[in-house]
Amino acid sequence: MRLDPYQPIPSRVIDIIEETPTIKTFVLKPQEQVAFSTGQFVELTLPGEGEAPFTPSSDPHIKEELEVTIMKAGRVTSALHSIPKDTTLGIRGPYGKGYPLEEFKNKDILIVGGGVGLAPLRSLIYALLAHPQDYKNIIIRYGARTPQDLLYKKQLSEWAKIKNINLMLTVDTADSNWKGNVGVVTTILKDLPLDLTNAVAVVCGPPIMMKFTTLKLLDLGFRPESIYLSMEKNMSCGLGKCGHCRLGRFYVCKDGPVFKYEEIKEIEDIWE
Amino acid sequence: MDIFYLKEENLFNFLKTLESEYEVFVPQKSEGKLRLCPFGFEVSHTEYILKEISSVDKENFSYNPYRTIEPLKSFFISTREPITEYFESAFEREQKPRVIFGMKNCDLFSLKIQDFVFLEGVVKDPFYERRRHQNILISSDCFLFKEVCFCTALGIMPYAQEGFDLNFSEVTSGYIVEVGSEKGAKVIQNNYRYFNPATPVQIASCNKKREKFVSNLNQHLILHDLVPKEIIPQIVKEGFNSGVWQELVLNCVECGGCNFICDTCHCFLLSDERFGKINEKIRSWDACLYANFAKVAGGANPLRYRYQRLRNRYLKKFDFFVENLGLLACCGCGRCIEVCPAKIDIREVLKKLAQQYKTQKI
Ligand code: SF4
Numbered sequence: 001m002r003l004d005p006y007q008p009i010p011s012r013v014i015d016i017i018e019e020t021p022t023i024k025t026f027v028l029k030p031q032e033q034v035a036f037s038t039g040q041f042v043e044l045t046l047p048g049e050g051e052a053p054f055t056p057s058s059d060p061h062i063k064e065e066l067e068v069t070i071m072k073a074g075r076v077t078s079a080l081h082s083i084p085k086d087t088t089l090g091i092r093g094p095y096g097k098g099y100p101l102e103e104f105k106n107k108d109i110l111i112v113g114g115g116v117g118l119a120p121l122r123s124l125i126y127a128l129l130a131h132p133q134d135y136k137n138i139i140i141r142y143g144a145r146t147p148q149d150l151l152y153k154k155q156l157s158e159w160a161k162i163k164n165i166n167l168m169l170t171v172d173t174a175d176s177n178w179k180g181n182v183g184v185v186t187t188i189l190k191d192l193p194l195d196l197t198n199a200v201a202v203v204c205g206p207p208i209m210m211k212f213t214t215l216k217l218l219d220l221g222f223r224p225e226s227i228y229l230s231m232e233k234n235m236s237c238g239l240g241k242c243g244h245c246r247l248g249r250f251y252v253c254k255d256g257p258v259f260k261y262e263e264i265k266e267i268e269d270i271w272e
Numbered sequence: 273m274d275i276f277y278l279k280e281e282n283l284f285n286f287l288k289t290l291e292s293e294y295e296v297f298v299p300q301k302s303e304g305k306l307r308l309c310p311f312g313f314e315v316s317h318t319e320y321i322l323k324e325i326s327s328v329d330k331e332n333f334s335y336n337p338y339r340t341i342e343p344l345k346s347f348f349i350s351t352r353e354p355i356t357e358y359f360e361s362a363f364e365r366e367q368k369p370r371v372i373f374g375m376k377n378c379d380l381f382s383l384k385i386q387d388f389v390f391l392e393g394v395v396k397d398p399f400y401e402r403r404r405h406q407n408i409l410i411s412s413d414c415f416l417f418k419e420v421c422f423c424t425a426l427g428i429m430p431y432a433q434e435g436f437d438l439n440f441s442e443v444t445s446g447y448i449v450e451v452g453s454e455k456g457a458k459v460i461q462n463n464y465r466y467f468n469p470a471t472p473v474q475i476a477s478c479n480k481k482r483e484k485f486v487s488n489l490n491q492h493l494i495l496h497d498l499v500p501k502e503i504i505p506q507i508v509k510e511g512f513n514s515g516v517w518q519e520l521v522l523n524c525v526e527c528g529g530c531n532f533i534c535d536t537c538h539c540f541l542l543s544d545e546r547f548g549k550i551n552e553k554i555r556s557w558d559a560c561l562y563a564n565f566a567k568v569a570g571g572a573n574p575l576r577y578r579y580q581r582l583r584n585r586y587l588k589k590f591d592f593f594v595e596n597l598g599l600l601a602c603c604g605c606g607r608c609i610e611v612c613p614a615k616i617d618i619r620e621v622l623k624k625l626a627q628q629y630k631t632q633k634i
């Protein structure tokens with residue numbers, strides 16, 4: 001950990017990839033290595049403007065660069081969307097606890113993503129694919145609003161070809177070219193090729209999607225301790241000090257952002 | 273540790289001497305009336321405000337009988353300050369060491385909460401750590417209480433038992449001075465000419481005074497019929513869906529005063545500013561009673577309504593800190609009661625929750 005926990009590491013934007021009309025991926029080259037494990041997050045500073053938390057979407061094994069996928073949503077993210085290549089941004093982190101890959105070993109892994117929620121999950125998928133023999137089936141279920149809102153189209157079609165990956169997509173509203181499923185992501189959570197007694201589910205997406213996905217998974221017979229959720233909260237410090245990200249007795253920035261449903265199910269209003 | 277005696281007429285001079293090494297903060301009196309509280313106790317409305325000793329004359333200086341207006345936390349985390357510069361930095365986070373005179377035990381208790389936040393966990397906060405290390409805390413016994421004081425109801429004594437460098441207790445024409453730390457011992461050593469060893473008679477009279485004051489305060493608190501501290505976490509947690517929050521928040525104007533004045537509230541917000549080629553990160557106190565406290569970039573706000581934010585403040589104090597530190601994060605100083613323009617009174621909020629809890633259980 002750096003001496004000054006508030007000082008960001010200068011990081012040059014070496015590429016900007018337009019993923020969808022409202023989502024861009026920024027490829028960053030930090031001046032010092034930011035060694036994150038998959039699921040941890042960083043605080044990204046746009047100098048003089050503001051800071052916001054993002055979970056890197058890139059392969060955690062790549063040490064020199066990292067990628068963050070950002071949807072234009074608030075003040076800082078809109079400003080980030082207008083920067084050119086070669087801008088220097090700041091990075092603090094990595095913070096929090098990522099995905100406990102140890103707990104996923106020798107299991108079927110169901111990955112459910114909604115919208116920009118696929119970003120952290122892409123990093124997870126890369127991490128899993130680095131040691132495919134450690135895991136059984138990887139079942140990916142991903143939904144977006146429309147076909148043009150689907151992230152990482154190239155990777156999606158590559159993953160679909162991998163033997164132990166089973167991938168299915170859905171959109172809320174189709175266009176004339178769409179041949180896949182239409183409906184929210186819970187509509188493709190059936191006939192899953194997995195062994196319920198030996199499977200985990202990892203969910204990331206907007207709160208409403210996480211809520212209904214969790215309920216559906218419980219319905220299917222997943223146990224609360226086998227469901228891993230990425231909780232989103234307002235964050236400022238990332239260090240467990242500023243008090244913004246409280247979730248019951250936890251701070252999402254330091255005890256999360258990934259929680260087992262079992263740990264948080266008694267907390268009131270978790271889907272708000 | 274050792275116990276000394278300081279003559280009354282030497283107090284100001286002693287504090288003045290510390291000015292060569294420290295910024296010395298002492299209470300200045302702002303005269304108010306004696307008034308009767310609803311239970312017929314005479315309570316003082318005089319306020320004490322901490323000022324740098326250089327701006328305080330001997331006549332205006334006052335040994336405060338109860339806490340000052342400002343919370344002790346303000347000496348460790350400033351209301352608003354730059355905390356880092358990037359990416360080039362010549363940042364000096366030096367601050368002259370400070371002596372703070374006149375802290376009460378409620379303040380010292382709250383520092384345990386602040387210490388937990390800023391010194392434990394993922395990292396230590398470098399500002400807080402330095403200031404905590406270099407500042408000298410001189411506490412003193414209370415010998416009067418404010419109408420809003422309820423420390424003993426939370427198991428906190430109105431005199432310091434730990435966590436101070438020096439502690440003062442008023443006795444006849446002087447003070448008993450207790451040494452609580454190495455730092456405190458050094459201060460005495462360097463100013464030994466002002467001090468004498470305390471005699472057993474002086475110490476006994478100090479203890480008597482303490483006892484008498486505690487019983488005084490307790491008599492007042494009995495009339496208030498406060499919620500026993502043991503059940504506070506339970507009634508707050510179980511009262512999550514209670515209508516009490518909505519009912520009591522009605523007049524809240526979202527000023528954040530209760531948060532800012534609170535000895536244990538610690539939340540802050542980081543922001544970024546540009547000054548020419550230099551960028552700064554600024555840290556400002558934040559308030560969970562503010563509308564956007566929990567709002568996320570996408571627009572969702574889990575604390576959308578005022579009643580949710582009022583409730584959040586109580587859950588933080590009586591659930592979060594109990595779970596994580598084993599302490600209720602309230603010291604009974606009553607600052608939030610005095611500051612609130614909506615007259616939202618923590619004693620009453622808890623009482624209402626307790627009443628409802630009882631009727632539900634029956
Ligand atoms: S709450 Fe207790 S310790 Fe604090 S000022 Fe009042 S009487 Fe003194």
Ligand code: SF4
Binds near residue numbers: 523529530561614615
């Ligand atoms: S001090 Fe009173 S009015 Fe102001 S935010 Fe707190 S509860 Fe609301």
Ligand code: FES
Binds near residue numbers: 246
């Ligand atoms: S972001 Fe500051 S405490 Fe979690």
